[in-house]
Amino acid sequence: MENHLPLLNDFKFNELIEVPSVGQAGGMGLLKAVSEVLSESEHGWCARHILANWSKDWRGLERRNNFWSCARASCVAELNFHLDSLNMLRNGICESLLRYNKETWCRAYFNCDMKCDIIDNNICKTFNAWILAARHKTIITMLEEIRVKMMERIGKLREFADTWIYDISPIAMKVYHDNMAQSMRCTIKWNGEYVYEVEDTSLRVVLKHCVNMQAQTCTCRSWMLKGIPCAHAITAMHFKNLNPINYISHWYHKSTYLKAYSTFIQPVSNMQMWTTSTNPPIEPPPIKKMPGRPKKKRRREERRN
Numbered sequence: 001m002e003n004h005l006p007l008l009n010d011f012k013f014n015e016l017i018e019v020p021s022v023g024q025a026g027g028m029g030l031l032k033a034v035s036e037v038l039s040e041s042e043h044g045w046c047a048r049h050i051l052a053n054w055s056k057d058w059r060g061l062e063r064r065n066n067f068w069s070c071a072r073a074s075c076v077a078e079l080n081f082h083l084d085s086l087n088m089l090r091n092g093i094c095e096s097l098l099r100y101n102k103e104t105w106c107r108a109y110f111n112c113d114m115k116c117d118i119i120d121n122n123i124c125k126t127f128n129a130w131i132l133a134a135r136h137k138t139i140i141t142m143l144e145e146i147r148v149k150m151m152e153r154i155g156k157l158r159e160f161a162d163t164w165i166y167d168i169s170p171i172a173m174k175v176y177h178d179n180m181a182q183s184m185r186c187t188i189k190w191n192g193e194y195v196y197e198v199e200d201t202s203l204r205v206v207l208k209h210c211v212n213m214q215a216q217t218c219t220c221r222s223w224m225l226k227g228i229p230c231a232h233a234i235t236a237m238h239f240k241n242l243n244p245i246n247y248i249s250h251w252y253h254k255s256t257y258l259k260a261y262s263t264f265i266q267p268v269s270n271m272q273m274w275t276t277s278t279n280p281p282i283e284p285p286p287i288k289k290m291p292g293r294p295k296k297k298r299r300r301e302e303r304r305n
């Protein structure tokens, strides 16, 4: 972590993980707090923010696309291939990118236990934008508006599950169908037991992966990272007349989805409906004017290539 400290001053950590820093100002405090409080947890840096910082010096669509290929590569061999392609674009370009610890933003180094390979912080940004109007109100009004929004949202998301064609989430099915299309470009060799050698020609470099049907692993790591069979595993399953859809992780099943939204937020009547209390009213604290004008606009990257 120390190797990356010079970069922290210009890094938008408050946007990366919106947690108040503890003890020290800015990103240094946040990094320290995250590693101390959540020492056992894997934590990543948002690839979109790394790109925003890195691309200030390295602009251009081709570099940008190469960056995303590096971040999304699921195994080290694929990452190295994309890093080599990036290196051809300019001397020193790779070194400058690798100053950001690759283990925190390259999928190739992510832990496979979570079945989640998200490399950006979009979900948090979207939620914050969704509650933006409420965030600038007083505390009770803010909490009340967020409560009502969440109450309605849980109902809508439960209804959404009724529109699913399969018992698997539509986004997982899209990944599955993409992998299925990619599997058409794979060739397979079987060792006679439960391990398969699958050659994938869908990239600019031909990679040969080993699929182990007993351990349910593939050396591309995509199957373990996502919990959705990769193109290579699908090739092996078709070879053995197995239905790959049965191997999609239970995290994407409708029953799991509905379990997440099984608790409802109960409606609350407004203040006029409350019974009158005989206790003395609680006085508000004295108003203290904070320095500066409150921010209303979301901060975005200054430049988007």
Ligand SMILES: [Zn+2]
Residues within 6 Å of the ligand: 209, 218, 219, 220, 221, 222, 223, 230, 231, 232, 233
């Ligand atoms: Zn694979």
